[in-house]
Amino acid sequence: MKPIRSRRSRLVVVAAAALSLGLVLTSCAGTPGTPGGGSGDGAAPTSLTLAIGQDNNSFDTALLENGHRAQYWLPVYDTLLLMDKDAQIQPGLATSWTYNDDHTVLTLELRKDVKFSDGAAFNAAAVKANVEHLKAGTGQNSVMVSTVERVETPSEYVAELHLSEPNPALLAYLTFVAGAQGSPDALNNADFATKPVGSGPYLLDAAKTVQGTVYSYTRNPDYWNKDAFPYDTIELKPMAEATARMNALKAGQIDGASGSPATVAEAKAAGLNVTQQPLDREGLLLVDRDGSVTPAMGDARVRQAINHAIDTEGILKSIQQGFGTATDQVFNTTSVAHVPELDNAYPYDPAKAKALLAEAGYANGFDLLLPENASVAANPIIEQQLGEVGIRVTWDKVPNDSWITAIQSGKYSAFWMRLTAGDPWWDVQKSILPEGVWNVFDNTNPELQAHIDAARTASDDAAYASALQDVNRWLVKEAWFQPWFVADTVYFTAKNVNVTMHPQNVVPYIRGFAPAS
Amino acid sequence: MVSFIVKRILAGVVLIFAITAIVFALMSISSENIARTILGEFATPEQVAAKQAELGLDQPLLAQYGSWVSQALQGNLGVSWFTAEPVSSAILNRISLTLSIVVAAIVVAIIISVTLGVIAAVRGGVIDRIVQLFSVVGEGFPNFWIALVLVSAFSLSLGWFPPTGFVPFTQSPAGWLATIALPVAALAFGGIAGAAQQVRSALIDVLSRDYVRTLRARGIPAHRVVLRHALRNAAPPAITVLSLQFIGMISGAIMIEKVFALQGLGTLAVTAAIRGDVPTIMGVMVTMSLIVVIINLLVDLLNGWVNPKARVQ
Numbered sequence: 001m002k003p004i005r006s007r008r009s010r011l012v013v014v015a016a017a018a019l020s021l022g023l024v025l026t027s028c029a030g031t032p033g034t035p036g037g038g039s040g041d042g043a044a045p046t047s048l049t050l051a052i053g054q055d056n057n058s059f060d061t062a063l064l065e066n067g068h069r070a071q072y073w074l075p076v077y078d079t080l081l082l083m084d085k086d087a088q089i090q091p092g093l094a095t096s097w098t099y100n101d102d103h104t105v106l107t108l109e110l111r112k113d114v115k116f117s118d119g120a121a122f123n124a125a126a127v128k129a130n131v132e133h134l135k136a137g138t139g140q141n142s143v144m145v146s147t148v149e150r151v152e153t154p155s156e157y158v159a160e161l162h163l164s165e166p167n168p169a170l171l172a173y174l175t176f177v178a179g180a181q182g183s184p185d186a187l188n189n190a191d192f193a194t195k196p197v198g199s200g201p202y203l204l205d206a207a208k209t210v211q212g213t214v215y216s217y218t219r220n221p222d223y224w225n226k227d228a229f230p231y232d233t234i235e236l237k238p239m240a241e242a243t244a245r246m247n248a249l250k251a252g253q254i255d256g257a258s259g260s261p262a263t264v265a266e267a268k269a270a271g272l273n274v275t276q277q278p279l280d281r282e283g284l285l286l287v288d289r290d291g292s293v294t295p296a297m298g299d300a301r302v303r304q305a306i307n308h309a310i311d312t313e314g315i316l317k318s319i320q321q322g323f324g325t326a327t328d329q330v331f332n333t334t335s336v337a338h339v340p341e342l343d344n345a346y347p348y349d350p351a352k353a354k355a356l357l358a359e360a361g362y363a364n365g366f367d368l369l370l371p372e373n374a375s376v377a378a379n380p381i382i383e384q385q386l387g388e389v390g391i392r393v394t395w396d397k398v399p400n401d402s403w404i405t406a407i408q409s410g411k412y413s414a415f416w417m418r419l420t421a422g423d424p425w426w427d428v429q430k431s432i433l434p435e436g437v438w439n440v441f442d443n444t445n446p447e448l449q450a451h452i453d454a455a456r457t458a459s460d461d462a463a464y465a466s467a468l469q470d471v472n473r474w475l476v477k478e479a480w481f482q483p484w485f486v487a488d489t490v491y492f493t494a495k496n497v498n499v500t501m502h503p504q505n506v507v508p509y510i511r512g513f514a515p516a517s
Numbered sequence: 518m519v520s521f522i523v524k525r526i527l528a529g530v531v532l533i534f535a536i537t538a539i540v541f542a543l544m545s546i547s548s549e550n551i552a553r554t555i556l557g558e559f560a561t562p563e564q565v566a567a568k569q570a571e572l573g574l575d576q577p578l579l580a581q582y583g584s585w586v587s588q589a590l591q592g593n594l595g596v597s598w599f600t601a602e603p604v605s606s607a608i609l610n611r612i613s614l615t616l617s618i619v620v621a622a623i624v625v626a627i628i629i630s631v632t633l634g635v636i637a638a639v640r641g642g643v644i645d646r647i648v649q650l651f652s653v654v655g656e657g658f659p660n661f662w663i664a665l666v667l668v669s670a671f672s673l674s675l676g677w678f679p680p681t682g683f684v685p686f687t688q689s690p691a692g693w694l695a696t697i698a699l700p701v702a703a704l705a706f707g708g709i710a711g712a713a714q715q716v717r718s719a720l721i722d723v724l725s726r727d728y729v730r731t732l733r734a735r736g737i738p739a740h741r742v743v744l745r746h747a748l749r750n751a752a753p754p755a756i757t758v759l760s761l762q763f764i765g766m767i768s769g770a771i772m773i774e775k776v777f778a779l780q781g782l783g784t785l786a787v788t789a790a791i792r793g794d795v796p797t798i799m800g801v802m803v804t805m806s807l808i809v810v811i812i813n814l815l816v817d818l819l820n821g822w823v824n825p826k827a828r829v830q
Contacts, residue, residue, distance in 0.1 A: 051778070055788070058601055138564055140557030193601040210610050211602050213683075213780040237778070239681065240788070243665075244778035247680035250673055401793055402550045404558050437558050 046232040048497070048513055051239035051248055051257040055212050059196035059204070061130060061182040062137025067420075067506050068258065070176075074510040075202035075217045075234055076117075079179030080108060080127065081171060087334065087423075087503040089171045093122060093181055093199070094159075103166035103457065110157040113224050116183035118197045124153035129184035131161065134177070143429075144170075144178035166456045168464060169425035172504070201229040201510075212238060228511050246270075246492075255497045258507050259490040261323035267492045275508075276488040277501045278325055278333050281421040283312070283483035284382070285431070288413030289443040294368060297413045301360040303479035306414075307346035308353035309389040310382060312484040319377045324485040329476050330431065332421035333486055334503065336461070337468035342476045353389040365390025368413060371398040371406050376416050378484075410440055414482075421486055422504030424468050428452060432475065448474050518821075525817060529810030534586075536806045537799060541582045544795045551793045555598060572598060585799060594803070595796035597789070604800035607785060612804065614683050615770055615781035617693070621701045623763045626708035631748075631755070633709070634716025638724065639743055648713055655710025661772040664703035668776065671699060681778035700773045707769070708762040715758040719751035752823045760816035764809050 056072040057065060064073050081097065082090040089097075094108040114122035128151035135145045147167040152160040163170070173179065186197035194211065196204055201223045208216035217234040219226070237254065239245050245257040250270045259267055259274070267274050286306060291298020313326045328345040331337040357363060368386065372379060372395035383393045398406040407415045417438065421427060431438040433452065451474055455467035475481065489506045493499045493513075500512040552568035553560065560568075569575050573584060588595060594604035637648035672680035678699050684692030723729065724747050732742050771783030782801055789797035 055600060057599060060601075138556055138560070138568060140559060143559040210780075211600070212607060212610065212785070237682070238780065239778045240784075241775050241778060244681050244776065247668055247673060248682070248778065251676070251680045253679055253681055401554055401791075405550045405553050408558070 047235065048231040048233075048256075048510075049235040049237065049254045050513075051237050051245045051254045052507070053238075053240055053242075053245070053258055055238040056215060056236075058193040060137070060139075060193045061177075061180050061187065061198075062134050062142065063139040063193065064177045064180055065140055066176050070505060071507055071510060072215060072236060073180060073196065073198075074200070076196040076200040076204055077180040077182060077198035078114070078200050079175055080181065081174040081179055083172065083175040083503055085500050085503065087172075089175065092175070092179065094174070097171065103168075104163045106161040106163065106170060108159045108161070110159060111224065112157050114199050115222060116181075116186075116197055116199045117203055117220060117222075118183050118185055120183045120185045120197075122181060122199050123156045124151075124159040125156075126181060126184045127151060127159040128153055129187060130181050131178075133182075133187045139177070141177040144173040144176065167425070168456060168458070169423045169429065172423040172426065176505075199223075201226065202234055205233075230514050234510065249492055249494065252494065254494075256491065256493040256499060256508075256513065259492040261321040261488070261490060263492075264321075264323070264490060271495055273493045273495060273497070273499070275491045275493065275499055275501055276323065277503070278486040279420060279422075279489040279504070279506060280418050280487045281327075281330055281332070281483055282320075282324075282418045282485060282487055283416070283481060284310075284414050285417050285438055285440075286414045286480060286482055287438070287440040287443070289478070289480060290441060292441055293411070294366065294413040296360070296362050296366040297368075299360040299362075300478050301356045302362060302366075303482070304346065305353040305356035305360070305389060306386065306391065307479050307482050308349045308356065309391070310385050310482060310484070311348040313348065315378050315381060316485040318381075320485060320487055323490065324487040326485045327483055329472050330421065330427060330481050330483055331424050331468070331472055332427075332504075335421070335424045335427075335468075336465035337424035337427075337472050339469050339472050342472060345476050346479070346482075350385070350389050357390055362390070365392060367392045367394060369394050369396055369411075371396050371403070371412050371415050373398060373400065373403055373416060375400065378416070382416075408437065408440055418487070420504065420506070425455070426504075428455070428468075428471065432471070432480075443480070445474075445478070448478075522814070522818075525814050526810075529807075529814065532810060533803060533806045536802055537586070537589075538582065540799060540802045541585065541795070542578070544793065544798055545578050545581070551598065551795075554792060585796075589799075589803065594800040597797045598794050599792055604796050607797060608782065608800055608804050611781045611785050613685065614779055615767070615774070615783060617683075617686070618697050618700045618704060618773065618779070618781070619763065619766045619770055621697055622704035622708065622766050623759065625701055625705040626712055626762060627759060629705070630709045630712035630759075631716055633713040634720060634755070635743065635748065637713070637717040638720035639739075645717070648717060652710045652714035652717075656707055658706065659772075660703050660707055660769050661776055663706050664699065664773055664776040667699045667703055683777075683779050683781075700770075700777050700779065703776075704766050704769055704773050708759070708766060712755060712759050712762060716751065716755045719754045720747060723747045723751045749823050753820050756816055756820055756823070760812055763812055767805060767808060 050071060052068055052071055054068045056069055057063060059073060059076065061077065079092050080094045082092040084090050093111055093114060095111055096109040098107050099105065108127065110122065110124060110127065116122060120126070131145050131148055131151050134142055135148065147163045147165055147170070148161050149164045150162050152162060154160060181199060182192070183197040186192055189195065195206070201220055202217035203220050205216040205218050208214070215236040219232055239248065239257065242260060242263065245254070246263055246266060248254045249257055249272055264274055284306070286297060286303045288294055288297040296302045307328060316322060316324055316326050325333050325343070327333065327343045329339065329342045357365065368391050370393055379395070386393050419430065419438070430436050433439060434442040434444045448471065451467055451470040455464055455471060458464035458467055491499060491501060491508060496516045498514050498516050499508045502509040502512055551574065552565045552572065556564055556568055573581055585595070596603050597607060633648050637645040668680045671677045678695055683696045686693040729742060729747055732746055733739070770781060771787055773779070774781045774783040782804065785797065786801040789801065
């Protein structure tokens with residue numbers, strides 16, 4: 001074969017190579033900076049760019065969600081009440097709130113200077129329309145207003161929420177989705193899911209928003225509380241991959257994103273601010289307290305044995321990398337229901353677990369069918385440690401998309417769960433009341449019910465806290481659960497952005513962000 | 518030729534129908550819990566049943582599929598069950614991104630692989646061995662790993678390119694180029710490695726044929742022999758490989774999009790598949806199948822154009 005030797009041939013080859021490389025190399029001359037990014041070069045920051053682990057589901061107030069997705073709707077909707085960093089209720093669109101004596105009527109005094117972005121006035125009629133819209137909808141948070149029987153409007157700026165029974169969590173709910181206020185004229189618009197109309201500090205910029213890619217917001221010029229929101233524009237980018245979020249933060253493309261314990265060291269090394277707070281409770285729910293499926297589980301000593309059998313401190317260290325607080329109670333460490341001495345009520349003690357099993361008549365152990373969620377790294381530990389005290393675990397594989405249906409089906413006596421441990425009454429409603437979705441076998445007990453009733457009808461904060469702590473003590477004594485720890489949620493921000501976490505939510509609220517001074 | 522094109526188009530239509538039927542059947546296996554997933558843990562059984570009915574999931578599978586086909590033929594791909602976004606709008610919003618990186622990657626792969634293949638075939642020696650080594654090793658690296666290395670080096674260390682995001686060409690050509698450079702490089706890498714070897718082998722084979730010797734004996738310059746005669750005859754296998762690379766890049770783009778946080782068709786498909794968003798999955802599958810059918814048709818036509826022997830009579 002004859003090599004190409006002529007000058008022209010070489011030129012052709014070189015030209016082809018140059019052309020091919022050109023595409024890549026010319027890109028090097030492209031934008032070297034950062035699209036988005038909120039801060040810059042010493043000037044006062046005016047824009048905030050956040051990455052969010054999930055895409056928005058809807059702007060329809062009946063379908064709004066708390067958690068990660070709250071950051072999408074918080075710029076456009078105000079809530080009736082606010083929760084400060086210490087979980088205390090503060091005025092929002094409602095300037096004051098009072099309950100009647102039996103806590104079945106909540107009266108809200110409303111601001112008189114608020115308009116929705118379509119020009120409609122915010123008033124008691126708007127509150128009524130929003131509560132009814134949420135209650136009638138199929139959103140995940142319609143349960144928050146399930147105890148609201150009706151809303152009355154004795155005057156233009158006074159709304160009364162009439163309840164079927166006292167709901168100690170209602171004020172907290174009104175700081176979340178239940179309090180979000182959309183324009184009553186827009187609630188039934190066909191495009192309400194994509195075109196929000198609220199009274200919030202920002203307006204969704206439809207021209208710059210591409211659903212699923214970026215949500216852009218500009219200041220609401222008529223907002224009543226501008227000083228609480230220092231940024232002129234906000235960009236929210238759905239970004240599911242944790243690695244991509246970290247890279248974007250490191251490169252200064254975004255100002256904040258949720259993180260994980262596994263990436264905290266990397267974030268600190270990169271000079272990012274790391275903020276954390278206790279939020280999710282992880283552990284086993286021992287739901288078969290009457291022994292309907294597994295007779296042994298009906299004995300409190302067996303459930304106590306399970307609590308002693310599993311090394312929760314070890315799981316916290318090895319799997320959660322220490323980002324959390326080991327506990328044997330279901331309530332958040334920040335909650336009024338929390339009782340510090342219950343945190344270590346069931347130390348890891350296999351010998352004691354065996355003794356309790358023997359005392360209950362299960363010296364030879366018993367078989368326990370558990371649903372297997374492939375995402376739970378602790379499964380082998382559970383199987384091994386329960387096995388060591390004689391409880392023979394059989395796993396039943398359950399696909400992730402069938403998990404909720406499976407564990408609510410009544411087939412399993414116990415299962416793993418990670419649940420937000422927020423407002424204590426929210427926990428009671430979800431997991432302890434007979435009708436609670438995580439009280440799968442509708443278990444109840446007169447003594448427990450008495451404590452719950454005392455909390456529900458408590459006349460003051462001290463009585464409420466005391467009754468909830470009694471609930472807590474009873475639950476721990478009867479071992480209704482086998483909590484491992486309350487996990488810390490982790491949030492990263494750029495060095496020039498300060499953030500205040502919002503209690504009971506996995507990511508901060510938008511008003512929690514501010515430029516570092 | 519016209520009947521050939523018509524036959525290929527008809528075959529493509531049948532293929533698309535078959536794919537949609539298979540995907541629909543597969544998705545239906547796990548669709549029983551979709552309503553619960555949408556409504557959340559607090560929904561009552563009645564609410565779940567109502568949602569199932571609203572989504573048409575209480576109908577027989579064939580009726581569901583028939584309804585979807587009927588709507589799709591009228592240009593209505595439905596609405597996402599989870600985000601209320603029209604599927605056609607979701608696809609239109611994302612297809613330019615995916616095509617940007619896949620088309621650019623294949624163009625880069627063609628230019629570099631042909632250049633490397635030609636140099637290796639013509640020059641031989643050390644260069645040939647380097648190209649062969651690159652071809653073997655290059656195909657061994659997964660594109661997402663290449664992507665992570667590129668981000669680490671050129672975005673985080675050197676700061677030359679943004680590590681995430683996409684700027685549409687219409688918004689800023691320079692920004693577009695900057696945001697697709699690394700995804701394109703990562704995606705093209707494996708393609709270059711595979712196609713360069715193919716071009717080299719085919720060209721060596723052609724260059725050893727009698728007619729090439731004859732052309733050289735007639736005094737035709739070497740570059741004309743290679744570029745005008747030999748390369749044309751060596752092209753069909755390379756075109757076939759590159760077309761397969763293109764199709765592979767469409768699926769490879771899924772991982773690339775995840776690494777660079779690009780909201781393209783791949784990300785849309787993965788997200789929809791994980792949560793069981795049937796309308797979105799079906800829309801994405803139709804779009805991707807259509808792209809594959811069109812690419813295959815174009816490759817057949819291109820093969821016929823560069824090589825008369827491949828033309829259909």
